[in-house]
Amino acid sequence: xxxxxxxxxxxxxxxxxxxxxxxxxxxxxxxxxxxxxxxxxxxxxxxxxxxxxxxxxxxxxxxxxxxxxxxxxxxxxxxxxxxxxxxxxxxxxxxxxxxxxxxxxxxxxxxxxxxxxxxxxxxxxxxxxxxxxxxxxxxxxxxxxxxxxxxxxxxxxxxxxxxxxxxxxxxxxxxxxxxxxxxxxxxxxxxxxxxxxxxxxxxxxxxxxxxxxxxxxxxxxxxxxxxxxxxxxxxxxxxxxxxxxxxxxxxxxxxxxxxxxxxxxxxxxxxxxxxxxxxxxxxxxxxxxxxxxxxxxxxxxxxxxxxxx
Numbered sequence: 001x002x003x004x005x006x007x008x009x010x011x012x013x014x015x016x017x018x019x020x021x022x023x024x025x026x027x028x029x030x031x032x033x034x035x036x037x038x039x040x041x042x043x044x045x046x047x048x049x050x051x052x053x054x055x056x057x058x059x060x061x062x063x064x065x066x067x068x069x070x071x072x073x074x075x076x077x078x079x080x081x082x083x084x085x086x087x088x089x090x091x092x093x094x095x096x097x098x099x100x101x102x103x104x105x106x107x108x109x110x111x112x113x114x115x116x117x118x119x120x121x122x123x124x125x126x127x128x129x130x131x132x133x134x135x136x137x138x139x140x141x142x143x144x145x146x147x148x149x150x151x152x153x154x155x156x157x158x159x160x161x162x163x164x165x166x167x168x169x170x171x172x173x174x175x176x177x178x179x180x181x182x183x184x185x186x187x188x189x190x191x192x193x194x195x196x197x198x199x200x201x202x203x204x205x206x207x208x209x210x211x212x213x214x215x216x217x218x219x220x221x222x223x224x225x226x227x228x229x230x231x232x233x234x235x236x237x238x239x240x241x242x243x244x245x246x247x248x249x250x251x252x253x254x255x256x257x258x259x260x261x262x263x264x265x266x267x268x269x270x271x272x273x274x275x276x277x278x279x280x281x282x283x284x285x286x287x288x289x290x291x292x293x294x295x296x297x298x299x300x301x302x303x304x305x306x307x308x309x
Contacts, residue, residue: 003053007162017169025166028174032144032182035108037120039147042076044131046148048141050094050179051171054228054252055156056189058104058280059300061138064152065112068134068301074128076306077108079138079148081116082259083253088117088126098284103253106283108138119220120146141183142173153202154248156229160194176200197305207302211236214296222246222273224264233278237296242264245273261289 014220036069047061065075079145081087084102091101091109092173098106101116108114113130120137124146127135137143141151155161162171175200180186188196197204209232220243225233230249235246246267250256268275275293277285 003162003171007165007169008159011161012271014163014165014169018165021166021169024168025172025174027140029178030251032142035144037144037147037229038124040121040124040135041128042124042135043149044135044137046137046141046151046190048137048139048151048152050141050168050173050176051155051159051161051229052173053155053156053159053171056207056209057154058107058138060154060172060187060189060207060302061136062108063300065108065134065136065280068191069112074131074133075112076130076132076135077105077112077114077138078117078120078123078127078135078140079105079108079114080118080120080225082139083255086116088115088119088122090115090126090130099255103280103284104138104164107280110283112136138209141179148182150185153183154178154187154189154207154299155196156218157188157190157192157194157206158198160196186262187243188305189300192305204305205302206305207284207300209236209298210301211240212297212299214294215275216242216276216294218272218274219243220271220273221247221276222264222268222271223251223276224248225278226250226252226256227278228252233296236298237276239268240282242276245271245304248274250281255284256289261285263266 001150047057049055068075081102086100091114105114105116115123120143166172180202186200186202187207189207223234223244234244234247277296279297
């Protein structure tokens, strides 16, 4: 999701939208109080946020799952399957297409069994029936249906809470004060450029996305991405020593057409470039197109942050 620029500062537009923000915030808190969450038999860990836009929740969810898998736990993901067509199903990567599942469930399913369930409690019930010991929710912090044993609020360190206002006046789904009442940990991805950590009352962790081993003979690339902040992907490639001759941005959660891929291949071929994309984009490509595109995979890692207040 590309967020409006005015969400990062005060001004006339946020001021005019403030009454609507009050309504949005009140409705969110009302929804959360209205329903008693269902507590399932598995441990439920929510990787969520209180801001709109991409903050890196899915790589964090994947890394969290790998941690528990190494401990021998039976891990399941439960996710709503944003922009997918399927509901209340266990993802089958061989059977289900990207258009049916959405992109994030396909990424998660490469790590552990993944259930698409807009009604999170039904997804959790299904996971438990299939033997889940740990359920990781990718998103869903504002979803009141399922009890969370542990919740992580993930932030992009570069933008923090923006102008600190609630949607539509700013990027917040709810205030930091309200969010922290239901969370256990704060995870700031990247450098904390806004001083967010000093405003937090919960334990704060500092995270980053670490590229997995990646190597191409041709260091000149055409990089394309349909993610929340594609510039981060391009910067990672540059840090790895690649020359991003051309970059192509697509909307977040974009599904590539044959014409899109033909045009990307044409441009790359004309200039002798290698095509590179993110793992999130790669899983949506038809298998016939994947062999001509390289995929840069990343994983989240984090450690406790020392905070001076």
